[in-house]
Amino acid sequence: MLSCIHQGPRLAARSVGGRKALGGAHFLARRLSTHDARYAPTSETVAEPSAPSFAWSPPPLTQAEDEFWRAIPLWSEVSSADFLSWRWSIGNVVETKRRLLNFLEAVVPAEVPRDNAFGGIQSRDEFMADVCRGIDKSAMSVRMMPYVLSRINWQDPANDPIFRQFLMLESVMIDDHPKLRLDPLDEQKDEPVPNLVHRYPDKALFLATSVCPTNCVFCTRSYGVGASTQLVTKKSFTLSRAKMEAVFKYIESQEGLHDIVVSGGDSYYLSPNILEWIGDRLIGMKNIERFRIASKGLAIAPSRFLDKADPWTDALVRVAEKARRAGKHMALHTHFNHPNEISWITERASLRLQQSGVMVRNQTVLLRGVNDNVDTMLSLIRKLAKMAIHPYYVYQCDMVPAVEHLRTPLQTILDIEAQLQGEIAGFDIPKFVVDLPGGGGKRPAYLHESYDRETGVSTFTQPALKGRSKEGRTYRYYDPVKPRQDSAV
Incomplete structure (x- = not known):
């Protein structure tokens, strides 16, 4: 490991x-596991909970409704009934670094592309080490539902738009x-x-x-x-x-x-x-x-x-x-x-x-x-x-x-x-x-008071806010620091 x-x-x-x-x-x-009598809605507020107005049933599976999660080796034998179960989903959440690394070991090929900003190919171990360092520098802990994991292209995770939202690669990070x-x-x-x-x-x-x-x-x-x-x-x-x-x-x-x-x-x-x-x-x-x-x-x-x-x-x-x-x-x-x-x-x-x-x-x-x-x-x-x-x-x-x-x-x-x-x-x-x-x-982005593309500073006002030193105040948004151009290590 x-x-x-x-x-x-x-x-x-x-x-x-x-x-x-x-x-x-x-x-x-x-x-608060039950509707405590002290908090139950009164006759002056809301009626007691009632059943939905109709019984809903999903349509049957069709050929187009593929079992895409089976592409994950760990879930190749998971049935549709299980994958659609909330109980199964929460039982298979990946929420620790160790469990994530075990998952990556099973799904990432021996070699995968680097981020497009760098190009080239990296080994599975290089990729996993990059993820590991990214986790250590992240403000958010790891926690991913099986559905999210099943929608990522694990043949090219570094460039996958879903992967980028939930996991960090230290190699692409920029100083705050x-x-x-x-x-x-x-x-x-x-x-x-x-x-x-x-x-x-x-x-x-x-x-x-x-x-x-x-x-x-x-x-x-x-x-x-x-x-x-x-x-x-x-x-x-x-x-x-x-x-x-x-x-x-x-x-x-x-x-x-x-x-x-x-x-x-x-x-x-x-x-x-x-x-x-x-x-x-x-x-x-x-x-x-x-x-x-x-x-x-x-x-x-x-x-x-x-x-x-x-x-x-x-x-x-x-x-x-x-x-x-x-x-x-x-x-x-x-x-x-x-x-x-x-x-x-x-x-x-x-x-x-x-x-x-x-x-x-x-x-x-x-x-x-x-x-x-x-x-x-x-x-x-x-x-x-x-x-x-x-x-x-x-x-x-x-x-x-x-x-x-x-x-x-x-x-x-x-x-x-x-x-x-x-x-x-x-x-x-x-x-x-x-x-x-x-x-x-x-505030709508186009309502900026000024925007200097060289400095990356845009200014806004917010007429709707009053009091707490907000009336007449100018707010500033700052464009990101430019990405570094060095190659990934």
Whole structure:
């Protein structure tokens, strides 16, 4: 087995939580595993949970619906029934360095291409050592669902657009920009109570868990999501009953607050009864008109939506139905970055959500070597639209640690947006935005006040934000440090 190199200092997140990042989800599963009578929706808020309005069954397999996961030697004998099972999926998550290296040993050929920036061929051992060093320098711990692993081209992993999102190669990494910060959006400064970010006048972000099914290396909340790494000691979003009640109390106290995003982490890791309990509480608040459940699940573990033995999707559908009956709106916000993430399993899962009346919107992050060209972005948007998933946002990649090689200049997002005009229907063109460093919130990229392509500095204002020293403030986004041209070692 390869011996990995341990290196690099830790960045300490404020309110350090050590290695307790996974504790929040487990705590909720233990402490809030049922609809406690004290929290059950009252007759003045929401009706008791009801069964979905119809019994959904997936169509039978066709020739086109291939068992692509069997290309992974470890899963060559895994049946369709097992692969589509949520229980099997979570039982085969790869979430430690040792387990990842065992997996790579089994799937990577004896020789594979290097990153296109360098060219040439490398041995399996060279590639694995590169991955190992990348892990040691990453802000995110390893955690990958089987579905994601099965969508990677293991004949050329260094250049695969899915691999690049979830695993690091030390050879392609670039030193962080000097203006980078661990919490680039200043979310922790906009928390009136723990686990609730209230930045905009009419909407807020509820961080309900710190766990994700799969960890993206470019995660905005690398300061708190997932387990601690050699680079970052995480602030855990550990929740208790008291913390959740404090969040709900604050939301109800704000008459101008009408929209809540339930995220984390990933809402996929909220137990079904907790997901429904949160939905019931929000529906029952007079000031809340709409809310979104944020989950990358549809992109990285879509089979869960098809698993009749798992109650999470039924809970989501019930919340959507109860919101409609109450005259309110609930949507599922998901996160696809590349068309290769989409399979027949994704199409089936999306169809179930569409037929169940669940609105789905997508948020994409613009990433170098993944989707930073018009053809890829156009293909992704068309595939999403075909599945009735609304292409909502394309984000400029945030200035988070250890992903300088994935960030693109502002000019890239401006060019892609301009070239998409006329290629597809206007209602399918997403908004291309920059989430402004320093807590400025989202702003359309084309609304920059200035942009110097030589220095890479763009400036923005945010008229919607008032108070907390934000009124009239100028926010700056910085293009990435230019990639180094030296050859990989």
